[in-house]
Each structure stands twice: as structure tokens, then as C-alpha cells.
Amino acid sequence: MRRLIAVLVVLVVVAAAGPAGYGQSRVTLQVAIAADVNVVEVHRNFLGVAFSKNHPTVGFNVVGTGTGEAASRAIYTKLKAQADAGRRNWDIDVAVVSMRYAAQMVRENLLHRFTSDLQFAPYVVGPDTVRAFGVDIKGYVVPMFRNQIAIAYNPQFVSKPPRTFAELEAWVRANPRRFGYNGIRGGVSGIGFTMGWVFYKTGQYDLLLQGPYDKAHEGMIRSSIEQLREFNRNVTVTSGNAGTLDALNRGEIWMGAVWVDQLVAWKNEGRMNPDITPVLIAPGLPIYPLYLTVPREAANRDWAAKYIDLVANPHIQAKVIVEQFGWYPGIDPNRVMPLVSDKAKALLFRGVTAEDLARYSRQMPLAEYYDFILLAYEEIVR
Amino acid sequence: MNAARPAEQVLWWLAAIPATMVIIVGFGFPLVQSLVASFTRDGVLTLANYELVYRLYRQDVVYTVLVAAAGLVLTFGIGIPLSGYLRLHHSQTAEFLLKVPLFVPFVVVGHAMRIFLAPRGTLLIFLHALGLVSQDTTLAISEGWLGLSIALAWKHLALVVLLLMGAFRGVGEEYLEAARGFGAGTLRQIWAVMVPMAAPSIGLAVVLSLTSMLASFSIPLMMTKGSGPQMLMIDLYHRYGLHGDFGTASAIGVVSYLLAAGAAYYYLKGVVRQ
Numbered sequence A: 001m002r003r004l005i006a007v008l009v010v011l012v013v014v015a016a017a018g019p020a021g022y023g024q025s026r027v028t029l030q031v032a033i034a035a036d037v038n039v040v041e042v043h044r045n046f047l048g049v050a051f052s053k054n055h056p057t058v059g060f061n062v063v064g065t066g067t068g069e070a071a072s073r074a075i076y077t078k079l080k081a082q083a084d085a086g087r088r089n090w091d092i093d094v095a096v097v098s099m100r101y102a103a104q105m106v107r108e109n110l111l112h113r114f115t116s117d118l119q120f121a122p123y124v125v126g127p128d129t130v131r132a133f134g135v136d137i138k139g140y141v142v143p144m145f146r147n148q149i150a151i152a153y154n155p156q157f158v159s160k161p162p163r164t165f166a167e168l169e170a171w172v173r174a175n176p177r178r179f180g181y182n183g184i185r186g187g188v189s190g191i192g193f194t195m196g197w198v199f200y201k202t203g204q205y206d207l208l209l210q211g212p213y214d215k216a217h218e219g220m221i222r223s224s225i226e227q228l229r230e231f232n233r234n235v236t237v238t239s240g241n242a243g244t245l246d247a248l249n250r251g252e253i254w255m256g257a258v259w260v261d262q263l264v265a266w267k268n269e270g271r272m273n274p275d276i277t278p279v280l281i282a283p284g285l286p287i288y289p290l291y292l293t294v295p296r297e298a299a300n301r302d303w304a305a306k307y308i309d310l311v312a313n314p315h316i317q318a319k320v321i322v323e324q325f326g327w328y329p330g331i332d333p334n335r336v337m338p339l340v341s342d343k344a345k346a347l348l349f350r351g352v353t354a355e356d357l358a359r360y361s362r363q364m365p366l367a368e369y370y371d372f373i374l375l376a377y378e379e380i381v382r
Numbered sequence B: 001m002n003a004a005r006p007a008e009q010v011l012w013w014l015a016a017i018p019a020t021m022v023i024i025v026g027f028g029f030p031l032v033q034s035l036v037a038s039f040t041r042d043g044v045l046t047l048a049n050y051e052l053v054y055r056l057y058r059q060d061v062v063y064t065v066l067v068a069a070a071g072l073v074l075t076f077g078i079g080i081p082l083s084g085y086l087r088l089h090h091s092q093t094a095e096f097l098l099k100v101p102l103f104v105p106f107v108v109v110g111h112a113m114r115i116f117l118a119p120r121g122t123l124l125i126f127l128h129a130l131g132l133v134s135q136d137t138t139l140a141i142s143e144g145w146l147g148l149s150i151a152l153a154w155k156h157l158a159l160v161v162l163l164l165m166g167a168f169r170g171v172g173e174e175y176l177e178a179a180r181g182f183g184a185g186t187l188r189q190i191w192a193v194m195v196p197m198a199a200p201s202i203g204l205a206v207v208l209s210l211t212s213m214l215a216s217f218s219i220p221l222m223m224t225k226g227s228g229p230q231m232l233m234i235d236l237y238h239r240y241g242l243h244g245d246f247g248t249a250s251a252i253g254v255v256s257y258l259l260a261a262g263a264a265y266y267y268l269k270g271v272v273r274q
Helices: A002-017 A037-054 A068-084 A099-107 A165-174 A188-202 A205-210 A215-232 A241-250 A260-268 A301-311 A314-324 A333-339 A342-349 A354-360 A367-380 B006-038 B048-088 B092-103 B106-117 B122-129 B145-169 B173-181 B186-197 B199-214 B218-223 B232-241 B246-273
Strands: A027-033 A058-064 A094-098 A142-146 A149-153 A179-181 A235-237 A255-259 A277-279 A290-293
Touching (some): A037 A314, A068 A094, A068 A099, A068 B232, A165 A188, A179 A241, A188 A255, A215 A235, A314 A342, B048 B092, B048 B186, B048 B199, B048 B246, B106 B218, B199 B246, B218 B232, B232 B246
Parallel strands (some): A027 A094, A179 A235, A179 A255
Antiparallel strands (some): A149 A277
């Protein structure tokens, strides 16, 4: 409770320090969020409230569109339809979408380039703010937070966690069905694991990331996926990230590929065995930020940018994004981490250190390679 | 019967317009749209979507049909004797219990069955408690075709019993008495009298449950894991939601229409013959 009050106090102080509102006419910012309910709640109950305190003419309508890539797709479809209809003043002002659809929307000219006007623009850093899926996205996105895929293990059964994919492969052979991940149908953590596997087996991270796309490399990718099929024979394929965490919790599996944020959140809520620890293995697993974006013809583009500036504020990032929800900061961690309590830091970086993140956080491959890998998985592994 | 006057006939036509429009706009138009989309990729007419369906999902087509067939066998294997028995030996409580699944949403059935049939789920705990299986046993049916068929059968049994009870009640008591007079037991009365006389209703119930099972989405989504064969509706959702591939999703949809239409065709043929 005390932490909650502290967070609210910080929010009010930060919001009060911001610039005063422009005109006095009443505005409702339409915020569409393609993520879990907890992300919707942050905007509805914390960030929106804080913003309205200093800009009383601005109200919020926060809508969640669901989970997984389908949720981002729902937002994309709506914006695309409005663009195709030649409509002005689209009805979404802030769209919080996955990396994949943010890239697609930039490519199809559906987003507004806004970050240069932000007070905290210098803190919007990192390779994932420059390129995503091979698309140049600089200026179009601010990561709300960053989410890392990692290998979580139960120390009760795993005394020496793997440090590389090769060690994981050997471990899985020695411990059949004790490693779990959710394939590619159950969400992005499984997809990310698959991408990490292809990076490992092909050794062609740079090529897959930067392209150009060349059909000549399809054979190499297919052969890595064939090896994944063999690997999968000794693996438990779960029904989703929550399924992997559940199985870990019940001791059905001893190791699994999961989102770090959900692991931390479940531990915070007391739903998870606190001993379960994440590790990042070489050559790395993808990070997958959730981006704040402004649609190209948003009715309230200026207010949308101001709102996103609030989310990019290091104090908000420290208190809300990191401490309250256990996510990695969306903006420059060097600006955020000094403001974070030691307890929250310990929880966030237990197992996966800041150095691990710097070394083993990987990007998703180019869209064409990404699609080809998914296709090959569906055809070969199933 | 007198022919309706012209003015009245015009009124009837007018009254039918809204409902007809709903069918055209809400069903016909999307149907045509998805048919067209299934043969189109990047604005060009092509069979590529069907090729992809064949390459990736042909096993899933077979799997979907087999799961639905197994679900049907279970549903009617239980539903027919049960309804027949209840026709002969009335029980208010049993009828009420049988109708309960009608009011349970699909997604809840999926979740409940997942927990009930999980490798170490409620069913297994129960069997352990009865001392029927050892502590180390795990059930492997929850995520496979059998678990799915059981869940689908449980959900559809209520509707089937409702339809069959109505049909069996329509079988005149005198026929059953005559059968009893020849020494027919309960099963014999059901099999030799009620089932043939209620055949059209049973046919309808079969078609209704089969199409519903082919189209099931939430139960497979709740119960299955991320590998192995899959029900078609999951593939359709996956193709559209994850890949944004409307063409292939539409092609899967068309395959599903064909499966459902096949069942409906046999039923209609039977009705026409009668």
C-alpha cells in the first residue's frame, strides 16, 4: 500500500511539473492497447490519471484489444481501413502495439513521426528504436517497456543452468520432456525461442537481421528447423506462456522459455515459486518491446505526443514501469535505474544481469525471414 | 385455401425484406467475399492459398473430421440409449441434469475439461483416491483427440438429448406396447421402434452437432497445446491473427464450408427422398 501511495505521489509531482495544457476545449484521448489487461490498467488507472491531473481538459478512453499478435492486428486493421477510406481524423490517438505491427504500420505509412518533439526524446535509445523487422522505425515509436524472453529454471532440479543453446540442447537430451516452450502458436515467447534457435543453428544473426532477403538462405533455415523438430521430440510443448509458467510451478517441467516480465509479475503476486530463476543463454534470445505510437491522422496528435512524453519520463519509468510492474525500462536504462529501489532492482535482475541483457538481447529477424521461419516451423515441426 | 390478395402479397414481400437483407448482408456477402479472397493473393487470381492449406493443414482437415466423427459417435452412442430410456422411464432429475451443458458456454467447457482431464487433473486424483491407479500414473488424453471428443460430446449431448426426447415422445405408445407384447426389452424398443421412427430428427441432430463440432474453436483452443494436429478453426484464427493472411484463412474457411455442406447435403437428400 505504501508503495502504491509513493507511486501516486510521484505521478502527481511529475505531472504537475509538466507544461500546462493548450486550449481549454475538452479532449478525450483514445488509447488502444494491444496487450494484457495489466497494461490496459496502467494506462487507465495510473498514467491517464496522472496526465489528467495537470491537463484537466484531457480525458481518457482506454481500450484493450486483447493479447498476442491478433490484438495488434486488430488495431492495424482499423487504422488501415480508415486510411483506405481516405478518412481524416482517425479515431485512435495513441496505439500501443507489438514490434511486428509497429514495423508494418511504419512501412505502410500509417504512423505519425512524433518523437523528435518530445522532452525525453534523447532517452529513446537502443537498436529497437531504430529498426524493427528490417523497417526503419526511428521517430515513430517510444518503447513503453522492454520485454525479454529468457530460459527460466527451477534450481531444485537444475543445479547448473545452461549458458548456451548448445548446453540447453545437451540438457534436454539428458532430461526428456523437462524443458518446455509454447511452440509458435501459443504466443511470442515461443516464437522468440524459435528465432533464437535459428540464430544459434545458422550462426547468421546479422544476415537474418539486416537482410537483404535472399531465397538462397531458405535451405539453411529449413535445416535449422529440421533440427528443432528433433529437439522438440524431447520437449514439452505448452499451450502458451502462462502454460509454461504453470508447468514450471507444478514441477511438471524444470526449465522453460518465458517472458521475464510475466515471471516477475507472477512472483510479485505470489503465484509463482520464488525460486524459479531466468537466465539468458548465448547467442541470445529476442527482446520484444511494446511500442507507444501515434497514428498518422490521429485526431489529437499533439496531446498524444504529450501523453507519450509522460510515459517516457524517467521517474514514471522507474516507479511505474519497473517498480510497480517489473518490466525492463522502455527508455535509456542509465536514466531510469538510478531512480529504482534496490529491492525492485534485485527482483528484476536476479538471474539476468544488465550485462547479460546488453550481450544477449537479440532483435527479431527481418519480416521476410521471420515469416519464412514461421512457415517452415508450421510445415516441418507442427 | 384462398389465394392472398395482391395488396396483402405485397405487404408480405415488404415484411420479408429486412430479414432477407440481414441474410444477404450478414451472411451472403461475407461468404462471397471469403470465397473470392480464398482465390486471390496480392490482387491476383491464384490457387496459392489452397496449395498452402494442402501443404500445411491437410492433416488438420483429416484430424478435424476424425475428432468431430469421434465426438458424434460418443454423443449419439450415449444420447440415443439415454433418451430412449428416459422416454420409457421418465425422470425429471435426469432430464434436468442432461440439459445443464446447454447453458454452459463453450469456453467454460474447454477450461473445465482441461482441468478435469489434465495429466494430473481432477479425474486422475479421483481415480487415485479410489485406489484404481498408482500415484505415478498420468493421463495422456486431455490434449489429444480423445479429450477433445469427450469435451465436444459433453457439450453437445444436451442439445441432442433435447431433440431426441422430442422425437421419441412423438413415437406412439401403441407401437411400444405392441413391441413389449412381443417381448421386446428396453434396448430392443429403442433400437427397433424409436430409432427408425425418429430417423429424420436423428438425422437433423447429427447434422447440427457435426457442423457445430467442425466449427468448434474455444474448446480446442482451451484444451490443446502448441504442437501436433489441430482443429481447423484454430488454424484459421492462427493464419489470420498471427500471420494476417486473410487469403489462406479464407481458404480454410471454404474447406470448412465444404465439410459442413457435405453433411447437410446427405441430410437434405434423405429428407427429399422421404
